[in-house]
Amino acid sequence: MSTTQDSMDIRYTGEKGPLFNLAFKTGLLTVVTLGIYRFWQKTRIRKYIWSSVDAGGDTFEYTGTGIEKLLGFLIAVVFLAIYIGIIQMVLFYAGLSVMVDPQRASPQEMIAQTIALYITFFAVLPFILYAVYRARRYKMARTRWRGIRFGMEKGAWGFVWRAMGYGFLAVITLGILTPLQTFRLEKYQADRSYYGSARFTQTGKWTELYPAMKHMLIGIGILVLSFALIGGGAVSENVGLIGFGGFAAFVGYVWVIIGGIHYGVQSFAYLTANKVLGDDIHFTAAPRTGFVIKTYIVGGLLVGLLASVAFGIVGTIAAAFIPLLQNGGGMIAFGIVMAVGYVVALVLTQALSLILITQPILAHYIEKLEIVNADGLNRIAQREAETGVDAEGFADALDIGGAI
Amino acid sequence: MQKTEAHFFNGLTAGRHEVHVALSDDRQAMIITGDTLPEPLRWSLMDLRALHDTSHKDRLTLTRHADTGDEAPRDPARLVLHDPELIAWMHRTRPGLFRTDLHKGTWRKVFLYSGGALVAAGLMLFVILPAMANTLALIIPVEREIAFGKVVVSQMERVLGRTEKKSLSCENLAGRAALTTMLTRLTENQEMEYQISAQVFDHGMVNAFAAPGGQVVILRGLLDNAQGPDEVAGVLAHEIGHVESRDATRHALRTAGSAGLLSMLIGDFTGGTAIALVGEHLMTAAYTRDAEAAADLFALDMLQAANVDAAGFARFFDEMDGLKGIEIPAYLSTHPVTAERAEQARGFAQSQSGTRPILNDAEWQALRNICR
Structure with a gap:
């Protein structure tokens, strides 16, 4: 219970049952209120999860409110309604203006047309990135531990330009510069983060993320090799070679996916282990890729199984109504039963994936964290309250922000 | 304690x-x-x-x-x-221990912001985007519209079941000649902004549609179901009305603007997409009613100018009324059938005189056999 020891363990104490009940109940409320309750749903689930994180005997607290999320959403909607509506139409018009007859067009014209049609995505991209930063900032500002607020400085637009620039670099180098992108963007955000009066600093070097990328690179290597095999097989009309190439492509594909998860887990570990709070508070992080993949697979199978049982029950109940379909009233009852059953089964699936996938993985990350030189925490002072007007409205309106 | x-x-x-x-x-x-x-x-x-x-x-x-x-x-x-x-x-x-308290004026803020968001979204959906769509539909170069129309028609053909081997377009020469005769009769002596090109798709549905840039497509089911060429002429004139007022282009532009906006408003909750689709359909329906009425009037004027009996057009609506409830998928049902529309055409037909059939019997038979 005391913090006299130099290092402090972090535990996760959340359980499946209570979180499932909360997620299922609030999920139904969200449907019944045509989506308005989702702001409170998110708030209540976060309160549960935050309160389950226990550092040295003291638990975290989430202080966000549903009403500020609703207000933030309304603000974002007004802004985005105008922007998205007009931009989408202008870009669609631009797309039309370069629209060409597909049968007679030159390749250049076809490319111009494709670009014009896909540019809509890039028109929204800055706001998606803006929303990503704002959502993280909002979560920080609404997190407290021992009564002291976390916080993050303003800087969403700086993040937007950097994210686009590093993203572009990562894409044109076929992913080779992904570690640069990961590191610099995390550093940008971490260096603007605070716990109370103490600032976080991201130390380390971006090149040190390459070991974490090892399996992704191996997978890409296998893919390249398999394409060469298939190509060679096609030229020499060797069916065996094509078959082997196809098998290698499958292996490479799976390897890239697992390598991607490995990179996600291990880059988080590296970046966390190289964060410093204040002058000398450090962290250790040792999440295991194997656990995360296992949870994805086992949890995913369980969710799939239970969800198909739920949907099966809905189907069976609906089938029982079919004899009643002779009259109009039966038709309406059938429709209502189907719709209600479908929605309940969907909400159930979401709640299940929260307790069987999201929570275990989160718990694993947290349990594998440790604070070093925790004594320094006692000297940290409170920071000003942050009453950001838009909360995470942009993230909500643009439909990003992940599971919790 | x-x-x-x-x-x-x-x-x-x-x-x-x-x-x-x-x-x-x-x-x-x-x-x-x-x-x-x-x-x-x-x-x-x-x-x-x-x-x-x-x-x-x-x-x-x-x-x-x-x-x-x-x-x-x-x-x-x-x-x-x-x-x-x-x-x-x-x-x-302490029964009030877990009570939620709000800052003073929170509810006022909620009402104010909700009202503001509703007004802004309403303005966008019903005033600004339609106005923009109208303007843009008027300034788009015709050749681009034609190219866009070709893409739309080929997509439609795929939806209706085109395969790699077989195009749906009906190519019987005598039938095409009859269709051209009908089109010429309707459009001669008219000031047309578009070069209309009509074709028939081999599909059993009773329907027709106008794509941007002057492409009109009639489905075979409509020919099979029609009792005479005047009926087909009425529908064709109606679709030409849509072409001339650029309804399809306007509709596409408007949808591009409002679709993203609607799904954003509804947000990411279970079943949200379905509700967004319903909202989009309702808006489209409200919007097409006006466009349909305008195209009807256009068609009646066109029939009058070409001396074609509008009773056929009225009969088409009657028959559609009888067919209601049979396969008309929502995405194609842009022609809400109402008794009023039939009445309007019938009333107009009574005021007509000196009409003559748009095709002779041989030509009508050729048109009906265009897909053979």
């Missing part, structure tokens, strides 16, 4: 204070004492609030209702109770 141990965080520093809490003598407040506190604190029982939706079973975190600048009107200080008896006592005697 016995004197009991607790943890206190003063909301100013992250240090943890080991404290004792006890009920005050007047039983109106909680007295918090500790070696590390400069002086005992008095927290009125009335103001006490606890954190809700936590996963805690062995602790209760208390704070106070206070008018602060925080996201909720709460004192930043926290008092964490671990004593089960005290926690039970709090639950028993």
Whole structure:
């Protein structure tokens, strides 16, 4: 219970049952209120999860409110309604203006047309990135531990330009510069983060993320090799070679996916282990890729199984109504039963994936964290309250922000 | 309430204070004492609030209702109770413990913001985007519109079941000649902005549609179902009306603007996409009603100018009325059949005189066999 020891363990104490009940109940409320309750749903689930994180005997607290999320959403909607509506139409018009007859067009014209049609995505991209930063900032500002607020400085637009620039670099180098992108963007955000009066600093070097990328690179290597095999097989009309190439492509594909998860887990570990709070508070992080993949697979199978049982029950109940379909009233009852059953089964699936996938993985990350030189925490002072007007409205309106 | 141990965080520093809490003598407040506190604190029982939706079973975190600048009107200080008896006592005697408090004026803000968002979204959906769509539909170069129309028609053909080998377009020469005759009769002596090109798709559905840039497609089912060429002429004139007023282009532009906006408004909750689709369809329906009425009037004028009996057009609506409820997928049902529309055409037909059939019997048979 005391913090006299130099290092402090972090535990996760959340359980499946209570979180499932909360997620299922609030999920139904969200449907019944045509989506308005989702702001409170998110708030209540976060309160549960935050309160389950226990550092040295003291638990975290989430202080966000549903009403500020609703207000933030309304603000974002007004802004985005105008922007998205007009931009989408202008870009669609631009797309039309370069629209060409597909049968007679030159390749250049076809490319111009494709670009014009896909540019809509890039028109929204800055706001998606803006929303990503704002959502993280909002979560920080609404997190407290021992009564002291976390916080993050303003800087969403700086993040937007950097994210686009590093993203572009990562894409044109076929992913080779992904570690640069990961590191610099995390550093940008971490260096603007605070716990109370103490600032976080991201130390380390971006090149040190390459070991974490090892399996992704191996997978890409296998893919390249398999394409060469298939190509060679096609030229020499060797069916065996094509078959082997196809098998290698499958292996490479799976390897890239697992390598991607490995990179996600291990880059988080590296970046966390190289964060410093204040002058000398450090962290250790040792999440295991194997656990995360296992949870994805086992949890995913369980969710799939239970969800198909739920949907099966809905189907069976609906089938029982079919004899009643002779009259109009039966038709309406059938429709209502189907719709209600479908929605309940969907909400159930979401709640299940929260307790069987999201929570275990989160718990694993947290349990594998440790604070070093925790004594320094006692000297940290409170920071000003942050009453950001838009909360995470942009993230909500643009439909990003992940599971919790 | 016995004197009991607790943890206190003063909301100013992250240090943890080991404290004792006890009920005050007047039983109106909680007295918090500790070696590390400069002086005992008095927290009125009335103001006490606890954190809700936590996963805690062995602790209760208390704070106070206070008018602060925080996201909720709460004192930043926290008092964490671990004593089960005290926690039970709090639950028993303080019914308002888990109450949510709002800053003053919150509801006014909610109404104001909701109203503002509704007005802004409504303005966009019903005023600004339609106006923009109208303007853009007027300034788009015709050749681009034609190219776009070709893409739309080929997509439509795929939806209706075109395969790699077989195009749906009906190519019987005599049939095509009859169709051209009909088209010429309707459009000669008219000032047309578009070069109309009509074709028949081999599909059993009773329908027709106009794509941007002058492409009109009639489905074979409509020919099979029609009792005479005047009926087909009425539908063709109606579709030409859509072409001339650029309805398809306008509709596409408008959809591009409003689709993203609607799905954003509804948000990411279960079944949200379905509701967004319904909303989009309702808007489209409201919008097409006007366009349909305008195209009807256009068609009647066109029939009059070409001396074609509008009774056929009226009969088409009657027949569609009889077919209602049979396969007309929602995405194609842009022609709401109403008795009024039939009545309007019939009334118009009665005022007509000197009409003559648009095709002779041989030509009509050729048109009906265009897909053979």
